[in-house]
Amino acid sequence: MKVPLLDLKAQLKTIEHDVKAAVNEVIDSTQYIMGPKVTDLEERIAEYVGTNYAVGVSSGTDALLVALMALDIKPADLVITTPFSFFATAGVISRLNAIPVFVEIDSDTYNMSPAALQQWLESEPDKRKKVKAVIPVHLYGQCADMDPILEVAETYGIPVIEDAAQAVGSHYPSKHGEKKAGSMGAVGCFSFFPSKNLGAMGDGGMVVTSDIHLYEKIKMLRTHGAQPKYYHALIGGNFRLDPIQAAVLLVKLPHLDTWHAMRQGNAAYYDANLNIEGIKKPHIAYNRQYHIYNQYVISVADKRDELRKFLTENGIGTEIYYPVPFHEQECFKYLGYKSGDFPISEYAAQHTLALPIYPELTREMQDYVIEKIVRWKE
Missing domain, CATH: 3.40.640.10 (Type I PLP-dependent aspartate aminotransferase-like (Major domain))
Known part of the structure; x- marks a missing residue:
């Protein structure tokens, strides 16, 4: 798939x-x-x-x-x-x-x-x-x-x-x-x-x-x-x-609010079924209906890049938003920041991974994504 x-x-x-x-x-x-x-x-x-x-x-x-x-x-x-x-x-x-x-x-x-x-x-x-x-x-x-x-x-x-x-x-x-x-x-x-x-x-x-x-x-x-x-x-x-x-x-x-609701439904399905040790699901700060899930971003405690490679090999698209924080970008060296100045941002860059969340995603597709993450974890 x-x-x-x-x-x-x-x-x-x-x-x-x-x-x-x-x-x-x-x-x-x-x-x-x-x-x-x-x-x-x-x-x-x-x-x-x-x-x-x-x-x-x-x-x-x-x-x-x-x-x-x-x-x-x-x-x-x-x-x-x-x-x-x-x-x-x-x-x-x-x-x-x-x-x-x-x-x-x-x-x-x-x-x-x-x-x-x-x-x-x-x-x-x-x-x-x-x-x-x-x-x-x-x-x-x-x-x-x-x-x-x-x-x-x-x-x-x-x-x-x-x-x-x-x-x-x-x-x-x-x-x-x-x-x-x-x-x-x-x-x-x-x-x-x-x-x-x-x-x-x-x-x-x-x-x-x-x-x-x-x-x-x-x-x-x-x-x-x-x-x-x-x-x-x-x-x-x-x-x-x-x-x-x-x-x-x-x-x-x-159509936008309908598409938002479909994304929220997909997020709720992931949240209910993606219960895997070492995988942190997106935090809901206020109310699920307030979050439009432009991305569904998990945090992987260990070996994020290996998980991404495994999912790619199994036909599942992912993305890293974003792999390098601004203070570690070459073009901003002149600002005088260094690695370690923003440890939470650096951790996010090293551990987060976006999963498919678009409105037309089917439950079968989501089950496949969840199954492959479980398989990788095993």
Whole structure:
């Protein structure tokens, strides 16, 4: 049996007619830059997430980049984030010649530790004055513990950018009421990379906010800082979302909550049946329905790479998210960190493994995955 990590063909079968019709509509319109499809998607994403505004952009990476630009991040400014995420989270900070500062993750959720954030801010009074943003990541589809993160950031007047690239539709039980990922900080950033729960047929992203001034600025920055056309008050970039991608996403968005529920059901099945010594299942920080399971990530106490090799040999797709924490990456050596500075992140990099969790995964496929993990353990 073959069990891929992700099977987009299975998803496409259910929506293929509508997707092709939507794409053809854009082709026939000859409006290939911006236009009504992008505007419609922006309005629907803002409504879905619970913000006043949304701006479609070219990728999740550019969503983070333009968010930092909108907050006027300058060279030598400090931006605090986690050392355990997809590269873009830290890469965009350095692209603006700002300085990434890493704080440790929680050992159960792999999200930013609010205690680590608070400890750094309290123990570095001189550097603290240079911190211009905090970027928590909602890793794997589960929200970081936002209330204490927002509280400590607010104490020091630091805006929060939510990296919600893997978390569109995730919920958080805030003391201010139930919130969705992306709606809690000054800005929220999403990715529509094809492997995401809401994936385009190429790159795409979205920035959401309820701040009218940030919204207007992000819109300007998206088109080279122009307002009106050819009149540039700001230096921006070409960060536009393609209307064909918007059209595809508009077809997919009404199915998103159903797909979330299918992933949650698959996760519950793994949780009930993957009871193997030395295998730690994903931690549910709040409620299963709050976690959208962009990935289902186990932690393997010993010989993770051997397990992955065994599963690959038996036709089962897996992935390691992520094998090298930022502070151990070659390109960030100049920051002065060393191995051992973030032991929880390093342990996660060495022991975690993502299993297939996509909505169309069958129970037979899951049983096969579980059976092979049991066989390897024996």
